[in-house]
Amino acid sequence: MLKAERHKFIMTKLLEEQKVVTTDLALALDLSEDTIRRDLNELDDKKLLEKVYGGAIQFIEKSVDVFNINISAEEEKKKIVKKALSLLHDGQVIIMSGGSTNLVFAKLIPSDLKATIYTYSLPIAMQLSQHPNIDLIFIGGKMQKKAMVTIGMDVMQVLSKIKADICFLGASSISIKQGLTEIGYEVSIVKKAMIESSDRVVSMFSSNKLNTKMPHSVCDLSQLDTIVTELDPEDLSLEEYRKAGVFVL
Amino acid sequence: MLKAERHKFIMTKLLEEQKVVTTDLALALDLSEDTIRRDLNELDDKKLLEKVYGGAIQFIEKSVDVFNINISAEEEKKKIVKKALSLLHDGQVIIMSGGSTNLVFAKLIPSDLKATIYTYSLPIAMQLSQHPNIDLIFIGGKMQKKAMVTIGMDVMQVLSKIKADICFLGASSISIKQGLTEIGYEVSIVKKAMIESSDRVVSMFSSNKLNTKMPHSVCDLSQLDTIVTELDPEDLSLEEYRKAGVFVL
DNA sequence: TTTAAAATTGCGTTATTTTGCATTATTTTA
DNA sequence: TAAAATAATGCAAAATAACGCAATTTTAAA
Incomplete structure (x- = not known):
């Protein structure tokens, strides 16, 4: 399985369940927790999710950029x-x-x-x-x-x-x-x-x-x-x- | 087999399976991995796919956010x-x-x-x-x-x-x-x-x-x-x- | 048709990336 | 505060990729 696939898998699961757990992912993907953590760190760097202790949650944008117009609903x-x-x-x-x-x-x-x-x-x-x-x-x-x-x-x-x-x-x-x-x-x-x-x-x-x-x-x-x-x-x-x-x- | 044929083959396989793996392609087409990599690089340059470590995945057009102005330097x-x-x-x-x-x-x-x-x-x-x-x-x-x-x-x-x-x-x-x-x-x-x-x-x-x-x-x-x-x-x-x-x- | 230039391909070598493990640090929980 | 869980770090092995080069094929021009 390619790393890119894994990232997609993680993002999909995150969207479905609002959170992901490091140990669960390691088990599901049959990889070491280290690798999962590295994945989560990368996705966090890309601002695609927010890494937390034990896993990750969805990213909430909080920038006050003029150009970032927030449309409600x-x-x-x-x-x-x-x-x-x-x-x-x-x-x-x-x-x-x-x-x-x-x-x-x-x-x-x-x-x-x-x-x-x-x-x-x-x-x-x-x-x-x-x-x-x-x-x-x-x-x-x-x-x-x-x-x-x-x-x-x-x-x-x-x-x-x-x-x-x-x-x-x-x-x-x-x-x-x-x-x-x-x-x-x-x-x-x-x-x-x-x-x-x-x-x-x-x-x-x-x-x-x-x-x-x-x-x-x-x-x-x-x-x-x-x-x-x-x-x-x-x-x-x-x-x-x-x-x-x-x-x- | 012509290069153009190969590219078509790769794109078809990519469409079918959402990803392609360099080693698999080399085996399937009986070519060196170098050649496959060169193919993938070319297709990546043309934005027809996205090359990743180990193969390639489908190209996703990143929604160009008009409001996100990138200032260099x-x-x-x-x-x-x-x-x-x-x-x-x-x-x-x-x-x-x-x-x-x-x-x-x-x-x-x-x-x-x-x-x-x-x-x-x-x-x-x-x-x-x-x-x-x-x-x-x-x-x-x-x-x-x-x-x-x-x-x-x-x-x-x-x-x-x-x-x-x-x-x-x-x-x-x-x-x-x-x-x-x-x-x-x-x-x-x-x-x-x-x-x-x-x-x-x-x-x-x-x-x-x-x-x-x-x-x-x-x-x-x-x-x-x-x-x-x-x-x-x-x-x-x-x-x-x-x-x-x-x-x- | 012949010849030179350009493109393609594979190989050896070197560089980079990925991964798991051991070790050490940090955070959480009770 | 101690124990347990989770994370970070350094390291080495394996996989993958990039680079330079030479052999071969294709293309274009003479």
Whole structure:
């Protein structure tokens, strides 16, 4: 058995059982404990696991690297955004706002899609800069550093001049009465402009955003063409939205 | 048996069994282990498999984490940029171009500095978005995805309208005769504009950039106010630059 | 077709990696 | 605090790999 195989075996077992025990592995693989320890040390060095007394446990990342954007519930978000991939077509002009759901979406855009994407979000732009066939345009302006998006006059001006086929709009909060709402005034203004510049507006978010509201209005439901959540479109909690004329994907 | 056939055989076996062992292959194909090793090395070079001690395993594409920017020789670069920190003062308006040396610089900007920074580089902006007291303005435009910077008319227009106290300009190549030069035409144009918009121009780079040149001119030495390398300012290889009137830090 | 250059292959030699064991240190447990 | 379990270290044997070289085959050019 090759060492590389062993490492794979160890990692698989670790994933299945959340931990591995040195003596068990030695027995299972018919090797000395020394060898297992050396393996665990190597994997630890590579930050693939964390060696502890008696074995190893799963690695938990704890770096505070700016560039290391932590997406909570990434798997659920993947489920959501995959539904929206069908809305993408070659030749489209697309506007993307920020937010972690949109970031997951950006990751999953097929590498053969040829389109033009405007964005004002640094992480989204970073992600899309890896895409081989996207024409990427960053909407410059003053940075709202916390959200890592641009805001202000310059942004508005660029948006006023473009016409996109579709806009993927991140959502902080959505409710039947208030529609889309935002916590920050400036971002709400910019999102308004994004909607104005797009033929079609799609918003993707987890169902826990449903029926919540924030201080600043972005638009009401009638201005949204499509919403996407992890729920089945027929789900009861979405019924009111469907009745309001929003297409639920 | 042709080499190409052998390679196909190896790849097929690898696909079937998830691994191949050098000695087994040598036996099966009736060839020396040396030849098999050479085959495996070639296939490894082509990224068709991953050679390991004793054989080879399937190639797993390491998910290129966009957000994980690898800075080569980071320690050396830290040494360089620390010298330039003394050029920073509260209230300055600063332009920063891209490049890994500038990125290291951005990381080390003291957290109590109050200044306004314009940049056209995504990684630099990501880094500076963590800074509590910097007013950050991103210069938008079409993305040059490889360098993760914006280029084109929009960038030029923004630059034409601002006046900065100091510009930190990354350098691809520098020589006595040609001055600063760039590999890409568009970036060279933008850098020209950055220089125009700044009272003072500082360039930081490793000494291995000295006396090299690229196709597109940015400026000649007379337009640079200060250069910073890891070398002692009195170093002989910098003498010509000092004579040309550049301040060497 | 002939000839020179380039690529391929195996062998001997040397270098590197892997592994288990003995020994010594460290951590855990009772 | 002592005993037991686990780890680290140095070492040597075995396996594997790399290197230089020469013989052979293939390819390309004349």
